[in-house]
Amino acid sequence: MILTRYRIAASAIPGAGKGLFLDDALPKGHVAVAPDRIDATWSFAEIVADPARAALMYSSVRWFEDRFTLSPDWPDECFVNHSFEPTGLWVLGFIFAARDLAAGDELTVDYRHLLAPGQEEAFHDALTGEPIIGYAWKDSLRQGLDALRALLD
Numbered sequence: 319m320i321l322t323r324y325r326i327a328a329s330a331i332p333g334a335g336k337g338l339f340l341d342d343a344l345p346k347g348h349v350a351v352a353p354d355r356i357d358a359t360w361s362f363a364e365i366v367a368d369p370a371r372a373a374l375m376y377s378s379v380r381w382f383e384d385r386f387t388l389s390p391d392w393p394d395e396c397f398v399n400h401s402f403e404p405t406g407l408w409v410l411g412f413i414f415a416a417r418d419l420a421a422g423d424e425l426t427v428d429y430r431h432l433l434a435p436g437q438e439e440a441f442h443d444a445l446t447g448e449p450i451i452g453y454a455w456k457d458s459l460r461q462g463l464d465a466l467r468a469l470l471d
Contacts, residue, residue, distance in 0.1 A: 319351065319352055319353075319354040320338070320350065320351050320394060320395065321349055321350060321351065321352060322340055322341070322342055322344055322350055323340070323341035323342050324338055324339060324340055324341055324394070324425070325338075325339050325341055326338060326339070326394055326397050327339055329397075329399055329424060330424055331399050331400075331401065331424070331426070331444045331445075332444045332445075333441070333444050334399045334400075334444060336397050337397055337398075337399050337424045337425075337426075338394060338395075338397040338398050338399075338424065338425045339422060339423065339424050339425070340419055340420075340421055340422065340423050340424075340425060341421055341422075342421050343418070343419060343420050343421050344415045344418075344419040345415060345418055345419075346414075346415050346416065346417045346418050346419075346469050347414055347415060347466070347469040347470050348414065348415050349412055349413070349414055349415075350406055350413045350414065350415055350419075350425055351395060351398070351406070351412065351413035351425075352411070352412055353381070353411035353412065356381070356387055356411075358387070359381060359385040359386060359387055360385070360386055360387075360388070361384045361385065361386070362384055362386060362434040362437075363384075365378060365386060365388065371388060374388040374390050375388075376390075376440075377389050377390040377392070377396070378432075379411075379432045380431070380432050380433065380434060380452070380455075380458075381410065381411050382410060382455075382459075383455050384434070384455065386434070398413065398425050398426060398427055399424070399426050400426065400427065400428065400429040400439070400443065400450060401426035401427070401428065401443075401445070402428060402443050402445070402446060402448070403445075404416055404426040404427045404428050405417065405419055405423055405424065405425055405426050406425045406426060406427045407427070407462060407465050407466060407469065408427040408428065408431045408432060408462065409431075409459075409462035409463065409465075409466050410459075410462070413425065413427055414466060414469060415469075416465070416469065429450050430450060430451060430452055430453045430458070431452075431453060431458045431461075431462060432452070433450070433451070433452025433453075434452045435452050435453065435454040435455065436451060436452060437451065437452040438450065438451050438452075439451075
């Protein structure tokens, strides 16, 4: 669930399509998006092994360790685009403001935290051209918690 007022508009990221833009300022460390209605999770192996689930891989999100959701019906959260220099920090399904965000800023996250370890996104980072490859769980959690701790200090 998106906790702040927002709008969907053309993304400033080349090739990204639409993006999610904040209508109000959001101080660093505040929650922009929180998980809700998570009724099932699967391991990455379970998703890959089942053709019906594998067909929904584009909508997979890692929440913790090797547990993923498939959420093709998410309304507007799917418009949070990827960036290696994101405005939002993904930690355990929450997106925190990674810095003081102004009204009109596009909310982005680093998709490497949402992918399985070593999983490569179907597209490359629009600004650097680099592949987007999922972090190992412990690395993702450590980086996210360290960044969140720094935001809250």
